Amino acid sequence: MTKYIAKELLEKYLQGTCTEEEQAIVESWQLKELEGKNFSAKTVQIETAYQTIWDGISAKAPASPDIELKNNRFRYLAIAAAILIALSAGLFFIQNKLSGGSVAEQLVKTGKDFVPGGNKATLLLADGSRISLTDAANGKLAKQAGMTITKTRDGQLVYNLDAQYIAGPSKARNQMNTISTPRGGQYQVALPDGSKVWLNAESSLKYAVDFNTEIRKVELSGEAYFEVAGKTGPAGSKVPFIVVTDKQEVEVLGTHFNISSYGDEPLTKTTLLEGSVNVLQRSSGNSRLLKPGEQAKVSTAQAAPTVVIPDLESEMAWKNGLFIFREEPIETIIKDLARWYDVDISFEGKPINVSFVGVVSRSKNISSILKILEETGDLHFKVEGRKILIMN
Incomplete structure (x- = not known):
């Protein structure tokens, strides 16, 4: 050309x-x-x-x-x-494109394309029983000590306290539930206090069935977006909401924020959209108070959280059904793709230092993304079962 x-x-x-x-x-x-x-x-x-x-x-x-x-x-x-x-x-690999020789196009032609994730999760109840939210019918799923758990049509898990238990002592106190999403899954939870949580792929959230206490605490692994409802205790004081991960504790009263804390990532990132949060690094005891539009990064290599101004659109892309790459390293991109499409992606040979810019819908099959990456000329792919090898 x-x-x-x-x-x-x-x-x-x-x-x-x-x-x-x-x-x-x-x-x-x-x-x-x-x-x-x-x-x-x-x-x-x-x-x-x-x-x-x-x-x-x-x-x-x-x-x-x-x-x-x-x-x-x-x-x-x-x-x-x-x-x-x-x-x-x-x-310029135009000849390759016009001849239909790319791996992305081969996936489409052979009908072996990898489809995007969806509303998939498993709920572990306090008594040890498991419910597949992926397969369960809409409607009431279970009752635990006066708490009714329901699956809605739009893929939400909702907790409602039965009226006869509101005035009396709670029988659900200290009973814990855990919701987990697999690779290729996501789910939304409406907690007993009215707070809402969106779980990304390969994530889990552990929480008490009853939040009518002096403190609300959940444990997160993976990534989740929170919209925390304000709550007042018996004495009129505000009840804090605490999110615990392996590296940090985040304390809030009522706010909107996102936490990414995957085990295979060196950093835990907390991004604040509304309100204020206090980010405490568990290993050092040091903390930072965030303002809207700020992000705290916590790692074992640092003595305290560092605060940066992130690209909010990119940080929230997953919740809004998008992949947004802004000079994103290929190694970060393939982790996101592997989680969402439930595939294994690795380099054949030495990883390459290349970054990409682009916006792609998470509702598209993986071939759409591989096609774009192939057309840059930097990357080629080979598919073996549910494994994708990156060659250069």
Whole structure:
């Protein structure tokens, strides 16, 4: 492919006249790694290529406010840079795409594609019995000491205290339930106090059946988003809500936040959307108070939680049904994919240092994502059963 053809294809994309095949090719350029890779194109060449394309686009495009052009400048620069990188390294795999030779397309043709996860979970009751929420019919599932547990049509687990037990002493105190999602699963729980929890794949939440105490405490492994309801105790004081993980304790009164605490990740991340939370590192006893829009990171290598300003859209993408990658390392991406699609993904040979940018729906089959990653030219895949090998 010549630079002229690449430029022509880019212009068609920006004008909205691309075919679906051409659109997929251009979008794959946008996912190309732009940093940390040895290639012959110098920064000045990228700027020159960008300016050439930009001038052509500006001349043909209808008049629009300057601010809109400035906001789009980086996107066009990124595409132009990606074109130069791909041309200099010989990484346009268009022939492969047009011939239908990619692993992603083979998965579709053979009917062996990996489907996305869904509402799947298991509930462990205080008496040791297990209920598969994946298979159970909607409606009442069980009763525990005056607490009715119900599965709703939209995939929620709801706890309701029976009226005759509200005024009297609770018989459910100290009885614990655990809800667990497998790889390829997610679930939502409405706790007895009205708090809501969304569990991501390969996660578990342990909690008391009765929250009518001086403290509300749950134990989390994996990732969950919390919307904690405010609660007042008998003396009029606010009842705290505490989330315990292997590395930290998070104390709140009423707020919205996300915690990611997977065992195979070095960091536990707490991201605050509303209210305030106190993050206590269990190993050191040091803590940090978060404000909305902040994130605390806790690891055994640090003496105290560190606070950063995260990309909230990316952090909450899983709950909103998306994968959002913003310069995300491939090693992080494959962990997310493995959990959601219940597959094993590993490198054949040495892992490569490459990052990607993109937005993909979690409702798509894995072939849609592999296709995009393949089209960058950096990665190729081989499928063996439920194992995906990454080759470079």
